[in-house]
Amino acid sequence: MAEVSQDKISKAYEAVELAKKSGKIKKGSNEATKVVERGIAKLVVVAQDVSPKEVIMHLEPLCKEKNIPYIEVPVKDDLGAAAGLRVGTAAVAIVKEGESKDLIKDISA
Secondary structure, eight states, X not given: OOOOOHHHHHHHHHHHHXXXXXXXXXXXXXXXXXHHHTTOOSEEEEEXXXXXXXXXXXXXXXXXXXXXXXEEESOHHHHHHHTTOSSXXXXXXXXXXGGGHHHHHHXXX
16 A cells, blocks of 8 residues: 555545535445446545455555545544544545545645
């Protein structure tokens, strides 16, 4: 797994927050998987502290196959908070970027 800079991690959380307000997101590994398989996800953000790892293991190769930007963040609770949840979430897929378009470009650059 490639090391992700703190800057990119912050941008990933921010992109999720912006997309939640101004675009559309899918929360959870099942929902994220569905939109990746359909090829409509713009960015997939996955938490590293998910247990068991099998829940999210398939997402990175699937994103590579579909050419969808993929980033890992350290904590599922923070990812859940960014997605507007009271609980942690394993994965969030941004389906409509809304105001997060530039952030997604930065992350996937």
